[in-house]
Amino acid sequence: MTMDNSGGAKSGEDKNRGIIARLLDGDPAALARAISIIERNNPASKDILTAIQPHVGKALVVGFTGPPGVGKSTLVNAYIGELRRRQKKVGVVAVDPSSPLSGGAVLGDRIRMSEHISDSGVFIRSLASRGHLGGLSPMTAHVADLMGASGFDIVILETVGTGQSEVEMTEIADVKIVISAPGFGDDVQAIKAGILEIGEILVVNKADLPLAEHTIGQLKAMLALRTPTDWTVPVLATTALDGKGVIDLADAIDRKAAHNAQAFNQRAPIQRDPEWRLRQILADAAGKRIETYVRHTESARLKALLHALQDGSIDIDAAVDDVIDALHEDVLNDANA
Amino acid sequence: MGKIKPTEAARPVEQSDETKTASDIWQADYDAQIGSDQKIQNRSGIEIKPLYAPPDESDDAYQDKLGFPGQAPMTRGIYPTMHRGRTWSQRQLIGLGRPEDFNARIKKILSAGSTALSLIPCNSVYRGFDCDEVAPELLGTCGTVVNTVEDMEICLRDIPIDKISVGLNDPLPFSLLTLMLTVADKRGIDWATLTGTSNQSDYISHFVANHMFYRLSLPGSRRTLLDTFEYCASTVPKWNTLSIVGQHMQQAGATPAEAMGLAISTALQYAKDCQARGMDPDQYLARFTFFFDISISFFEEIAKFRAGRRIWARLVKERFGVTDSRATRFKFHAQTSGCDLTRQQPLNNIARVTAQAIAGIFGGLQSMHTDSYDEVLSTPSEGAATIAIATQNILKHEAHLCDVIDPLGGSYYIESLTDDMEDKILGVIRQIDEQGGMYRAVENGFVQRMIGVSAMAFQDKVESGEQVIVGVNAYEVEEDASSRPVLERPAQSAMQAQVDQLTRFKAERSQSAVDRALKILRETCQSPRDNVFAAELDAVRVGATHGEVIAAMRDELGFGQPLMVA
């Protein structure tokens, strides 16, 4: 299925250049189109991703997650409002799960964010997880990069807390917010699901409920058991529907970002280390190359390696060495071919 | 679960009543209220009694579950005489175009037999806007544009509002009520003579389903309702400020039992709010009314209403310690459901509405609107609206459906079904209780999901053909497009004239007085001890428009966002 069918004289590269230039210029239409291209893994993605490499890591990525019903979207909506008051341009990636049966999805996070629809300083994109087991679309990180390249200061990543996706959020987000709410069935359930591990800021929403203090107390107690790091995880109370506590949340996010930046010796508090993100991209790509080789190649060499692993005549580290060796030879062969 | 415990008689029992049976008490009340001779004979010469009950007075089961009309548990009706004494109010929704159009139509409808009026304002009014703030092609197509005191005066010209019950479809913050009260002042009418209802004022239902009527944030709505309730309790004592809506949920797809359960849960939530304000339950509960859909699931609807009455009478005593029997009455207005009407072969809808209306009558409603057969296509044409009223008159006068109170009472089917519906309804109420009450349940999305599941289930039934809909998935007929009724829409020029009139109105009033009053309204919003409704009234009196009042209140109290769940 071809993406562009304008019938004009533009070459593929020219077309991509058009989108890329407009994307870097902050044109929302180009950003929207680029996101679609990335989602489809269209051949043009490569050009686009390469073009934005210099801009990777500029935007602060703030991840929000939590179980359904805690008021995530409402809180994100309030946070967007606060960011706009602080004159920040905001991109939002809202991810909802695709149906495992049909592959379709209802993407409804926008409902709670409708007040920002006409604000040109806010760009919201709804993504479906598209079969990715973790809940996060594999392209999510790239989408965040695109938004950053397009000039947004903050990219909010909103996902449903399904356990796995929180783990993935750690790969992408600079600041990780985990939201819970009191009296929500079992308060401790969400905590037990392990999301506490990744939360750098914990929020108890619907703080006007009677059990709020109890939940806050429980979370603080759990935190006390964690191995201390140089970042003290705050537990914040919000009432998103009224906007209460959102200023404190925004301040806490800024503090965490500054904390990250300090770790990388940056001056500007909102800027993160671009190198870190590039390492991520590189590691992902390299990992995919290795994975493809190991899982899908039918070469004699690989078969022999697998036999050797099976009968224990080689350990796993040595096996990895062999894999890298084999790939290295392939690279040399390709270069000479 | 849900079994009725024996209860005492709803009304305070006097000394001399100790020797009287419940039946005697009912008979005495009936005789006192029925007025002139009410002997009725059918065509065969048989005298028709007002009520049929088991001969054995000591039947505890009868007393526990059914009782006599006007006595606990109210299953058979909330008044001793019910429709035999006073039929339901024929309260047809009227709304189209300009106030002049409303006035003309309401006069016709009243002379055709309607006994009460119900003003339905334009969608723009529902959304909180004046007519100069929306796209003109959207004006006046589903209701009447009413933005100012002048508009309301024209709507009600020559209408004796001190004698006729007025229904205003008037969600928070009750701007139409403020306009009407101001008109009453101008006419020198004592507010104590005004009767009617702020129909569909239940804001929780608007957050969840239908969505048409919310304007203010949830906390803002809560405050405004309580202020209005308090203000009107003493100044407009016969006005029903609160109308709790089961219709929205049912039309959004809730089953009849769910709709009733959710409506009652909503009412319980409001009652708690009133209680927290320090109001007297015997007073405020007497002003609670309900508004329901009547679907074409005939017997189910009858049982739904009977069960609802029984549950409400018991719960208000259990939860709020009510002692006055008037506060245990489940008063409701009902509308035949537009969801059951079809676009295909629209004349068939007359039969549908008839069936629905009968169910409502047997269900013991106090007030009814019957849809016109062309309701699905557009605002009802005059001819169709006349048929809708005639339908009620035919049922009343020709089919004699008013002669007997709760005529299906005692039927094996109806009593069993009433019990089953009661179980289901109580189940829903319990689930809402477990969520922490209606506010929590709505914020959590619990209610929305419940409704969504039922909506899909019904859709599946229709698609599979399990639920037959004549003319749609069965008995289809080739239709001739010319047989479709003609669309009635207000002329663009007429609506433009309405906009011009608003402009003129604003130019002629004292802008400084309006500005001052709106400023005070805003300050009142921020001052919890003061009454916002009173401030609204003051603003409207000096010429503030509906849109201006709502805009000011939205600024101060928050703009409502629907609590939708995808």
Add this chain to the structure above:
Amino acid sequence: MNEVASPPRVLMTKIGLDGHDRGSRIVTAFLRDAGMEVIYTNPWQDVSSVVNLALQEDVDVVGVSSLATDHLLVPKLMKGLKDAGLAHVRVVIGGIVPDEDEANLIKAGVSKIFHPGTPREDIIESVGRLAEDATNERPSL
């Protein structure tokens, strides 16, 4: 690099003043069960908001659920989409649309009108086909 097929993306919305959303919810569920991604929005959008939504979400089809006279605003929507470079996006209307207005809407560019009672399969088939057309007609940027 293997290109993956993308499910059709549909925007489900309401413009104008009406708020009843039972129909749009049900159709949204149909489309999801048929493998489409449906961006669901709340009612009372104005034309410029819908255009913005269609742009940001890069949708193939916009589904407008309409009651009362809200459908009369759709020609403005068609123009708005065109002005924003989104002429390839297909627009369908579901709900109560009087026969008298149908011809004008089609002339204004609306692809299809679904009246109450339209079978699920018809809606799915139409929307799927329109989504494919939209994708094929995307202009280059």
